[in-house]
Structure formats: structure tokens, C-alpha cells
Amino acid sequence: MSRWFTVAWVAFLFSIPIWMTDLYFLHILITTGIFTIAAISLNLLLGYAGQLSLGHVAFFGIGAYTSALVSLGFDLEISDSYTLVFDPQPVWLAFVSGIFVSGLFGWFIGKIAFKVRGAYFVIVTISFAEVVRLISLNWIDLTEGPMALNNIPPFTLGVPGLWEQTFYQKIPNYYLVLVITIIAYIIVRRLVLSRAGRAMIALRENEALASSVGIDVTRYLILATIVASAIAGAAGGLYTHYIRIVDPDIFLFIYTVTMVIMVVTGGKGSLAGPVVGGIIFGILPELLREVASPEVQWIIYGVFMIAIVFFLPKGIVPALTAWWADRFKSDGHGSKAVRDSR
């Protein structure tokens, strides 16, 4: 079933701009897609490797700022006599550097943060994001602080001089985001279904046992962090060249929380979970906009997340998958039969 379902679903997604005339809704889909990519990346770290990394928005923001700065160019006074002048680079190069720098930070923070575990780890990750936010707020020479970086160039693909395509309009941006989402999904899927992915899941389920069969726990934790932060950086890059303005508020903890809610309600540790969660929490605010103020919406989301943890702890997608499987299980060795017999 799943392969045809996936093909149909992807074909549907590709078809949307053809029949969807409401450009505002397309805009919603684009921002939803960007956040979904971030959720897919967080899922690798939170869902598969089982790490309570609550600083994830930092990588999203670092990717956004890096891509913005590289594409805009900047001047940095290193000392009284020397100013570093960085010329604007093509957007695709900026985008790639955003991914690279995010991944680098991921590696760096991973090396530090994984010296501690559990609750301490949570705090370190939150602190990291806060520090990055404060730096972006205060290092005005580089980031313009609260005045924001604006006039960021839109995405451009191509070879200068030969052929160039600039993505000013919504439709090309939609396809760009869709393609990157699919790539991110495939990356995580390949990783997770491989030997490396098994190592990550193993260290989540039983770290001591994983270690005893030869799994280098730290190495796989760092691998998960690098891949997750790089993908988040890509999401940040897409954000920056679509919205074309970026300010320190991008590092607010509330965005990490949004990603966490997407992953947890959708189903952490499942591939489709963050996609479902991303769609729900990308579109829901729009649907509720007429009837509920932002505060009330957030109260609903908070309660919703609590409800999911209490009643569907694995998330929506795994719950649906289990329900679907139970409906069709009829042989004597079915998992349901085994569960009932305990």
C-alpha cells in the first residue's frame, strides 16, 4: 500500500499550484513546508536518537542568518585598522553555506552538549539557543540586531551569464520548498533505515546495551546532530530567501516549541510523523484565525499536546498505523494476539 500512497500523495502535492488559485493559501503552504523541513530534522534528533534537544531553532536561525549575510555581503570591523569586507555571493552559494555553517555548529554543540545527559542536556541546548539569540540581538555590526536584515535577495538558480531563474513569485518558491522537503525526507529515511539509523535507535532504547555490541554512542549522537542541524539550516535558508527579512526573533524558544509540538503530535520516531505534525500546525492557525485569538490558539495547542502525550503517546501517525494494522491482522501470530495473551 505505502508505495502507491506515497506516489499519489507526492503527485497531489506537485499538482496543487495548478488548481489552487488562492495565492495566500499557497503562501501558507510554503511556510508550512519550511517548518515541516525543520520538524523532519528535529525528528531525527528527538524522535530517532531520543535526545531532548530543545535548542533546535538555533540551527534554523543560524542557517537563515548565514544565508542572508552571505548573499547580502557584509563589512566587519575586526580592529581599528582592518575591516573585513565580504562581497555578496550568489544565492545558491549562500544557501549552501547556511547549511554548512549550521552543520558545523551542530557538530560543535554536539561535542559539548553530549558530555552531559538527561535534564542537563536539555538545559544546555536551551541555553545555546538563547545565547545565539542574544548574540544576534546585540552584535549589531554584523546582524543589524533588532533592525533586521532586509532586502534579502530571493532564491536564484543558474549560472550567471548563461541562464538564471529568480524565484520572485510564490509558485516557484512553492516547488522549491516542496523539492527540498522531499530531499530532506529521503535523507532522513535513508539514514534511519540503515545501519547508522539502527545505531541511533539502539542508543535511544538502551544505551548500555548498544555500547556493549560495539556501537560508538557519541559518534552516532554527533552524526544525528550534524545531519539534523544541517537540514534545519536548509530550512532557515529557504525561509530567509522567501520572506526576505530576518530578525533575532527567529531564535525565540517558542519556535523550538512549535517544532517540538509538530514532531511529538505527529509521531516522533516515525518518518511521516513530522510531516503530518507540520501540516496540522502549519494550517491549523490559519483555520482558527477567525475564531480564536493567538493566545487562545496556543492554549489549545498546549492542551492538545498534553492530550496527545496522555492518550496517544506515540503520536498520531504511529497510532493510525497500529489501528490500521490491527484491522487487518487475522493470522494467529498477529501482534494483537500476542499482546492480548500477556
Place this chain on the structure above:
Amino acid sequence: MAEFLQHCLNALILGGTYALLGIGLTLIFGIMKVVNFTHGELYTFGAYMVFFFVMVLGVNFFVGIAAAMILGIVLGALIEFVLLRPLRGASIDTTMLVMIGAWIALQNLEQFTWSGIAKSIDHPFPVEPLVLGPVSVSWIRIFVFLFALTLIAGTYFLINRTKLGKAMRATFQDRDTAALMGVNINHICTATFALGSSLAAAAGALLGPVFIVMPTMGDGAALKAFAIVILGGLGSIIGATVGGFILALVEELGAGYISSGYRDAMGFGLIIIILVYKPTGLFALKERIG
């Protein structure tokens, strides 16, 4: 030099309330192993309760503070009973996620109830600061400092000299053994969460009149509380107290001499450095494994 002394004095005053925040969280964190994201909201709650009683109902200032603390106990106990007790035995991730949900719901409830406009609270102390040679300090802050010290001493006494405290310490050391020895773990958990929450509410109640009251004030407070817990080591009241003062000092001096914009970052930078070199914190009572 006078500037330095003033910073130290400010740090002393601020440190007391920071210590309250830290002690509350380290107790909850240490005894219940819960990443309590609602801690900041109890801080906010305490401030809003004082606002409500003093500014809206016109009640006496000191009664308002007491009321805020008592309501903090009630809210804490409620949160524990409704959200945490059913999850007893669940992994730390699960409780953390529930606490995040609760934090969001609570903060937005505050915003919904009181609106986002900052509020100020009148207090009965003289506005003219007390001048002691080169330094000066306002009377309200002296009150805050003394009250905080009293609460810290009271908590220390509670944990170390009462039966309830003994039970809490036993649960912290080894929950299973404590249960076998007759300690009612459920009661202890509720009491711990209620106590920790009321200390956070007290901190909010004390600082509300000093600064201003906003729905988001709890976020910064919560992060500082986490920083203090790491600094002082999980489960250590003395550690949290010392940690609170150290954080206040680092912030004051950092803001004064380096940059005020990075004030809040000082604490975090400090934590990250400490964790890299001494992962158990400065005063940890239990060694970590692994």
C-alpha cells in the same frame, strides 16, 4: 570602586530572589526528576497575584505577597496532581513534553486574562533610596532581600530539620528504598512540587513590585532557574543558594563592565563552561554515572 560596590550590592539583593527560584527548581528537579517548564509560569503567577490583590482588590501589600505564595502552593499542587501524578514512572521525555504543553497553556492564559500590557504594583516603602556612603539601595529592595533570606532559611530548616524534609531527602537519595521504609511517595511529590512552586511564586511576588509585571516575565526567570540548578548541582539547596548569588553577581558585573545587552547571556555562558569542566555542577550531592 564605588561602582563596583554598587554592583555587588545589587547582586546581593537580586541574588536572594534568584536563589529562591533556583531552590524551588532544584528540589523539583532533584526529587521528582521532572524538567519543570512551568516554573517560570509560577513566577509570573506570583507577580500577577500580588497585582490582583494589591492593585485590583486593594488589599494590604504584605497580605498580597502572602496570598501569592499560598496560591502558588495550591497551583503547584494542582499541576502535580493533574498532570504529573498520572505519569508517575514515565520517562523524563514524556513529563517534559507535558510540562511544555502546560507552560504554553499557562502563559497564554495569563496573557488572555491580563493582556500583554505591562503592569506595575504599588508598594508601601519610601521611594527615596537609602544612601550608605558611596552606594545606595531602595527600601523595597532591602525588604525583598530580607524576605528572600527568611524564605531560604525557612526552606533549609524545613528540608533539614523536619519530618517532611527528611522524607523528601530520603526520596531524593533512593526513591525505592524510601517507599519501602514507609514514605508515601505520592504525597512527597505533591509536597515537593507545591513547595518549589510557591518559592517561584514568592520570587515573582517579590520582584513584581520592583520591576514590572508582564506575561512573558517567566521565561527569563525559568532559564535563570535552570542555570542556577546546573551551577549549584542537582538537589543541593546550598548549591542553589550560592548559585543564585553567583549568577546575580556575574550578571551585574558582566552587564556593568562588559555589555548590558549580553546580561542574560552571562549566565548561560557560565553554565556551558561549567558543564564542560564539571558536569555535576559545583555542589552536586550525587555523582552522575556515565
Place this chain on the structure above:
Amino acid sequence: MNTTATDSAPILSIENMAVHFGGLVAVSGLNFVVHEKKIVSLIGPNGAGKTTAFNVITGFLKPTEGTVRHRGTSLNGLRPNEIAERGVVRTFQKTSVFDGSTVYDNVLTGLHLRGKSRSWEILLNLSRVRTEERRLRETATEILDLVGLLGRSRELASDLPYGEQRLLEVAVALSAEPSLLLLDEPVSGMNPSETENFMEFVSRIRDRGTTILLVEHDMRMVMGVSDRVIVLNQGTVIAEGTPTEIQHNPEVIRAYLGRGSADA
């Protein structure tokens, strides 16, 4: 890694191991040797230091003193996964499986060391990655067949009955291709017939070339399967020999019954 190991060469040697926890002495002056392709049991009253020794050997605990050697090379300071790479794998006293995963995935995970794919190769889905994955999956099926759990492949490890979970644990440890397998109380909680099956299973593993070091309280298992028995008490070796020799050793009897009663 040493290539030739004669049947009488030591595969493991513990030299002067001491472990102090603050004021508590868990192990002190511990010396013993395990030879290739033998089943050696480590027995002793509770608190004698057996699991502590296991934890040190496999890198989960740092000794206060002493050296652990595997085929002559010191294991000191190595992390558990590095020690596993060298061929020393353990099971745990408390049942340890990957509880959220299926039986099949448990074993597949245990085969980690038998794979070599790098992350970038995985991301590019190179054909050598796919080939290796196929090979690993075949091996997993073989191992499950060997231990008799093939029919349970798709079930969650946590859903298995107790005896089969313990069997799965050993299967996972075996997947890592150890030359030395350390089993920590593998038959505790098993009924007599499960224990019989397990004893036979352990002998088969030894016959296929893996050395086994066993911590056990079940005397029938110890006496029935061991080539050699080492007795620990209060952190040090008090006797060693064949099962029969140990059974009649007065020191051993005294250690188990306590100082008061064996005074003659």
C-alpha cells in the same frame, strides 16, 4: 588482534584488580585467567564482586587498580564499544533488550560491528551499502534460526516471554561475533527445562569457538556446563578448579554458609 590462539592460551587475564567505591572495597587483589574455548564460571555469595568484575572487564567501570588483558592486549581505559570491537561482549544481569524494536531488529542491531558503511555512502544509497544490508539481513535470519527465535521475528522484544527474552539477549550478544562472551546470570528466573535448554545452547556456543565467562548462582548450571569454576568472596578469589574440586572445597562451603557455622 592476535591471529593464532592455542587452546591453552589465556584469552582473558585479570591482574591485581582492585575496585574501591569511596570507603567500600568491592574487589581487591583479584587475579584469574580464562583460557580459550572454555566455559568458565565465576561464582560466589552476593556482593562478592562478580558483576563489578564484569563491569570493569567490559569497560563500564574504571578499576582503582589492576589490568585486564584480552589475548595479551590491555583493555584498560577503553570504552565499552571499543572493547566489543576487540571481541569481548557481555550480557546484563537485568534483562536488556532493545524493547521498542522487533526481535529481528534487535539481532540486526547487534550485527552493527559486521557492517562498514559510512554515513555518506548511506546517504548516496550506493550499491555496496545495499549489498551489505542484504548480507546483514541474511545473517540476522541465520542467527535467529540458530537460537530458535525465527518464528518470533516480527514480535516486539518486550512482548516475548521471559525465557525467550533472555535467549534473545544472548543472540544479540552473539551477533557481535565475540571471541569472549560474558554472561551475567543468564538463567536467573528460568525454570528447570529452560535452564536445561540453555545449558545445551551454551555448550554449542563454546563448541563453535567462543570462550564463555559466566556469572551464575544456579549450581546445576554451573556444575553441569563449566570446564572450570572460580570462586569469589569479598572481592578476591578463594578457590578455583574443576566443578567437582570446587564442590568439595571447605573454603567454598564456608564462604557460602557464613563464618559462624562452618567453624570446626
